[in-house]
Amino acid sequence: MKYDSRYYMMIAEGARMDISQLHRIEYEASPDVVVNVPGVVRLLGEHTVDADGMYLGLPYDRSMSVAMSARRDSSLRFFASDLNERKRTNLGNLKYKREDRWANYVKGALAAYLEGRPGAKGLNVSISGDIPQGLGLGSANALLCASVKAAATLSGASLDPAALEQTAAEVMKHYFERPARSAEYSASLRAEASSLLIVDAYDGRCERLDASFSKAILLLSDSKVPRPPVDDELRSRVQNCAKALATLGGGARGLRGYTIEDLDEFMGRMPEYVRRHATFFIEELQRIKDARESILKKDLPSLSRILNKSQAGLRNHYELSCPEIDWLVKRAIEIDGVLTSRMVGKGFGGCTLTILYEEALPEYRKRLEEYERIFGFRPVVWEIKPWQGPNTNAD
Known part of the structure; x- marks a missing residue:
């Protein structure tokens, strides 16, 4: 839409x-x-x-x-x-x-x-x-x-x-x-x-x-990068995961039934780009399981480290990031008081989600100004909070 x-x-x-x-x-x-x-x-x-x-x-x-x-x-x-x-x-x-x-x-x-x-x-x-x-x-x-x-x-x-x-x-x-x-x-x-x-x-x-984020602030930052159509790129990655599954021998549970060690055993039997995309899939599911434990323990620093690893996987294995997003993420996590920053959405642009403490806000704004000077895009930022859920009212 x-x-x-x-x-x-x-x-x-x-x-x-x-x-x-x-x-x-x-x-x-x-x-x-x-x-x-x-x-x-x-x-x-x-x-x-x-x-x-x-x-x-x-x-x-x-x-x-x-x-x-x-x-x-x-x-x-x-x-x-x-x-x-x-x-x-x-x-x-x-x-x-x-x-x-x-x-x-x-x-x-x-x-x-x-x-x-x-x-x-x-x-x-x-x-x-x-x-x-x-x-x-x-x-x-x-x-x-x-x-x-x-x-x-x-x-x-x-x-x-x-x-x-x-x-x-x-x-x-x-x-x-x-x-x-x-x-x-x-x-x-x-x-x-x-x-x-x-x-x-x-x-x-x-x-x-x-959703307990304690005193942390959640910011969505629109990179304003013009994004090309991504459906074909996303579809190709799903297809590559299917190719990896076929090489591994299939199975009713799909790739979730395999480990990184299984992929390593089949190294050389599948193209490297297929292995990278399958690696991201398997590791991402494990990250979600690890994130669940961090959330149950209300361990926001641990959850943030998991989100950072996911962003690295999107960049290095699933190859859906772009230079502008990489810059925003890297410069954000350099700041004291920033817990995590990662791309959200389909990829090749769009928004980053940054979780930070209030004392990091001034420096984060400076990094956004620097981003505009370097790349020529003026980012738009929204603060978000967990919502109360859908409701239905009849008058």
Whole structure:
């Protein structure tokens, strides 16, 4: 989902007004349901999900809200308050349209629950949110999950998280024609107050952990590096992991059933780049297990060291970083009081997540100014905190 530049200027203005108020002003009717879903930063495992891996997700305090109210006819009206854009269609025309951009996520959710349903009525829909777009920070997932949960609520369908996750994945596969797994949406739909979640794409398990960062500050820094299309690059790495698995002999548990020692035994039987990508996958799953222990012990320095190792793996083994991100990470972790800094999102640019103490902030700002002088990109920084989880309210 891509918004134009007005979106960034309108976030603050739109965020001051509750979505229920926006909906009433737009449609002169109160919403029947409001669903609010957080953005999610994946601290570990972002690139393992498509190969039956797992990830450690942090739902944070920026979100997407969807409000819906029933109409008397079959029309569908959509209003994106942050863009001040409006779309319209009807229940008989819910096909994907490229020009509908953000509205396609809502249309896909409505198609899953309402298309072809006898007696179904139209809806007024409002959307508002403050998750930064196009940076791998969970904006599209949050919009889809909020739309799915709102549509399920109005249609009387199951609100079980597993059912909602499956519907979201089916919308992506059948409506957008993009591969998706239900695990992609688990952290968005299962978030609770101040929680971290370990989501396993292999068996769908989800474990909540306490997100305790003590007095540390969490900063997202957008590098502003123009990012090329990365889908082909990511797909090739998943394919390379599959090649490594085939060389190792396969197995129902995939690469997670093997160790680095197993890879070493087969050195020379697989291309070096395949071995590097498989190495990252195996080590990343172990890092998630180690991170779980650190989180349970509330050992933030230990967790930070694990995140630093993951970033090194992304750079050296999975080869998804870029010079600008490498510079931001290296210069950040040189600062006293900075615990960790790593890339988040798909790769080749985007954001870094930096965890630091307040006394490190002045020096960190200086490094960002130096980054702008060297690379010519002015970074944008947001402070985030663990979020309280999704909720549904009917007026």
